[in-house]
Amino acid sequence: MSSIVDDYLNEQKDNVIYQFKIKHDKDKLLKESNSVRYNAINEKNLERYKRLGFIEKDTISYDVEDKDWFNNQKDWKISSSLDNDSNSESERLHTIFKRLLQVDNLGPRFLTQKEGADVHYHIDGEILCAINFLVKGKRTPISFKDVGHFYYDVALVNTNHAHSVPKQIGEDRVLFKLRIKQMTFKEAKEKLVANENLRELWN
Numbered sequence: 001m002s003s004i005v006d007d008y009l010n011e012q013k014d015n016v017i018y019q020f021k022i023k024h025d026k027d028k029l030l031k032e033s034n035s036v037r038y039n040a041i042n043e044k045n046l047e048r049y050k051r052l053g054f055i056e057k058d059t060i061s062y063d064v065e066d067k068d069w070f071n072n073q074k075d076w077k078i079s080s081s082l083d084n085d086s087n088s089e090s091e092r093l094h095t096i097f098k099r100l101l102q103v104d105n106l107g108p109r110f111l112t113q114k115e116g117a118d119v120h121y122h123i124d125g126e127i128l129c130a131i132n133f134l135v136k137g138k139r140t141p142i143s144f145k146d147v148g149h150f151y152y153d154v155a156l157v158n159t160n161h162a163h164s165v166p167k168q169i170g171e172d173r174v175l176f177k178l179r180i181k182q183m184t185f186k187e188a189k190e191k192l193v194a195n196e197n198l199r200e201l202w203n
């Protein structure tokens with residue numbers, strides 16, 4: 001029996017995560033994730049890389065509540081940008097979603113989170129939402145502040161709503177992430193839901 005509380009929570013969920021299926025080669029993604037370099041996501045690094053021009057100004061930023069943790073944490077990392085090798089699984093997926101969302105670039109990256117480490121509540125700066133492929137580490141959910149936690153394999157996530165990842169269990173976490181700055185979660189979700197052509201590729 002659904003209650004007003006259930007309806008409210010479902011509606012909240014609909015505003016933060018949209019889980020869906022698409023055929024993809026996880027082993028290939030995992031291999032690709034092992035052949036790129038990573039940098040810890042922390043205040044010191046982001047400032048330094050921006051100063052040195054390693055990351056374009058204002059393309060990667062995070063709004064993190066726990067400044068002490070964010071200042072120097074080393075267990076949550078982001079890859080350098082991926083070279084667009086057309087034979088790679090990451091670029092194949094990138095091409096599909098660029099076409100579907102009608103945008104030029106989705107800044108694909110891999111992210112890692114070390115087993116035993118948690119990622120504190122944050123909002124991703126510069127992007128509005130993202131499509132995440134969980135390559136490894138499925139025993140740990142994503143948690144949205146005041147909404148709840150959710151397990152997923154592939155999902156559109158609202159990175160503009162404070163989110164965290166609790167202590168990573170069992171193995172390191174690896175994500176492949178398509179970063180969407182051109183439209184809101186709601187707009188991207190509408191496009192994903194509406195696209196009939198892509199549906200053929202999903203199963």
Ligand SMILES: [Fe+2]
Pocket residue numbers: 122123124159163
């Ligand atoms: Fe995030």
